[in-house]
Amino acid sequence: MKEGDSSLSEGKIIKLLSSFFKVPKKWIGIGDDTALLKYGDKNLLFTCDVLNEEVHFKRSYFPPYYLGWKLIAINVSDIISKGGKPSACLLFFNLPFSDRQWLEALMKGIKSASEKFGVKVVGGNTSASKTISLGCAMLGTCGKHGFIPRKGAKAGEKVYLLGTPGLSHAGMKLLKRYGYNSAIKIWKKAVMAHLKPEPHLYIIDDIITHFSPTSMTDTSDSLIESLVNILTPELDIHINHIPLHRKISLKEAMTGGEDYNLLFTSSSENTCGLPVSRIGSVVPGSGKVKLLKDGIMEEIKMRGFFSHF
């Protein structure tokens, strides 16, 4: 449930959607990383995400194998971020051409990712179009710990991040500038973070067991947007430490999208050495994200953020 570089923001659509549709009380719906549906004693997670040519990728630099991988991975990431396990998905392809080699590479990527993350491809839909649009609708199951919402943080809790922010964005810039073959030689880790994101399925059970997160989201929309997404009107988040890569600026780390890192809040300390960074605290407030700068907590305004640094 991620937004492209559209003039019509997801925020606006969600507002419109919310004004039109009432989700049953027993279901959590519009506005979280996935929907939560209850069928009998089963809690199911339901999400969809797309990769559109010219918005999320260009064919010139994005090998189809990785595109297939990423299509699965970004949906898996949404499900993991709610504490769930992916189970089944449908694919929908809008394609302007019929290039068997390209399509087979795409399928191989989908197969690799779906096998790695334990999700079964159970059907699909194809249609003609002018540009490539690849979609995936995915179902997952909720563990015994239940659904971890975006909005669940309480004052006094700690804010944790798993992963290096801004890496995917740095990779994308290299790919756009130099193309795949050169970019991969310049900085493989960043390029692969963009092409082949690895949702943190391997560690999610440990995080849940140790931290019992009260809120969680993936950082696909950038770290700053994800922080705003877990905020409520009665809370502020104070950020005092961002795990910066030496080649990535604070601005890039905060605003770079498509990282698929996990952001969560918890009352626990990281006593068992899990590879997560404590980046800040939840305090009583009024829905603001503040960042430690020269010893002072300064409010980050979303609109001014890009020009602020």
Added chain:
Amino acid sequence: MKEGDSSLSEGKIIKLLSSFFKVPKKWIGIGDDTALLKYGDKNLLFTCDVLNEEVHFKRSYFPPYYLGWKLIAINVSDIISKGGKPSACLLFFNLPFSDRQWLEALMKGIKSASEKFGVKVVGGNTSASKTISLGCAMLGTCGKHGFIPRKGAKAGEKVYLLGTPGLSHAGMKLLKRYGYNSAIKIWKKAVMAHLKPEPHLYIIDDIITHFSPTSMTDTSDSLIESLVNILTPELDIHINHIPLHRKISLKEAMTGGEDYNLLFTSSSENTCGLPVSRIGSVVPGSGKVKLLKDGIMEEIKMRGFFSHF
């Protein structure tokens, strides 16, 4: 799970998909109107379908309210055709513009259809794109009668059709030629069959109770393709009566798409006067559809069909 006018046919994609993905035995997957998933004691139906600008509609003649209605209705139709009831859906919009009035009309259509058919919109995803692509992924529940597959017919059974074939295609031709305002005056029923299809939810329980269908599909891909879809290599279908509208030719009735009528097989006679037409019989054979012409059963070949009439 419907195909647009693409050079890359759904058949080819499905073949590719099938060669890459193995669906668990307890699940029915690729190649039916919906997938069937088992979660505990719940059987869930899972499907997705899209409406793409320039492939499935043009903005010039398709009012957004009806587009919203149709997006829900075509997915509901898939679920009904498996004997199920729709429950929840996600929407994914690729949009090239931000026209609030157009979008609100679209939402109103989605709201009307989702309320009428009892399906909850639980989330969505938006992205920028060059042309409009509207997608919907829908979940439904399976009734106590279970999943009615495409492939389940047995020799000796009767073939039934609910609805008038070719009506939607006739409406589309009028819309393309005269635009909405004139077309609706010329032949409202056909135009509305195209713009605002009505899945047969009101009658599905009666059909299941009375006929216990052994196979079922909707006719979204045209009557002839739907007949082929319910065939197996050991059976032929003999068609001896198509309920033709006086303004629709046999060719249009057989090949016109997007009707969302129900095609099913059953060993029962229509003794209780349900408004379904018996159009033919299932006989031992070799995977052929034959049509009564001048007293003789003639094979219909898919490839030659358009030039055959």
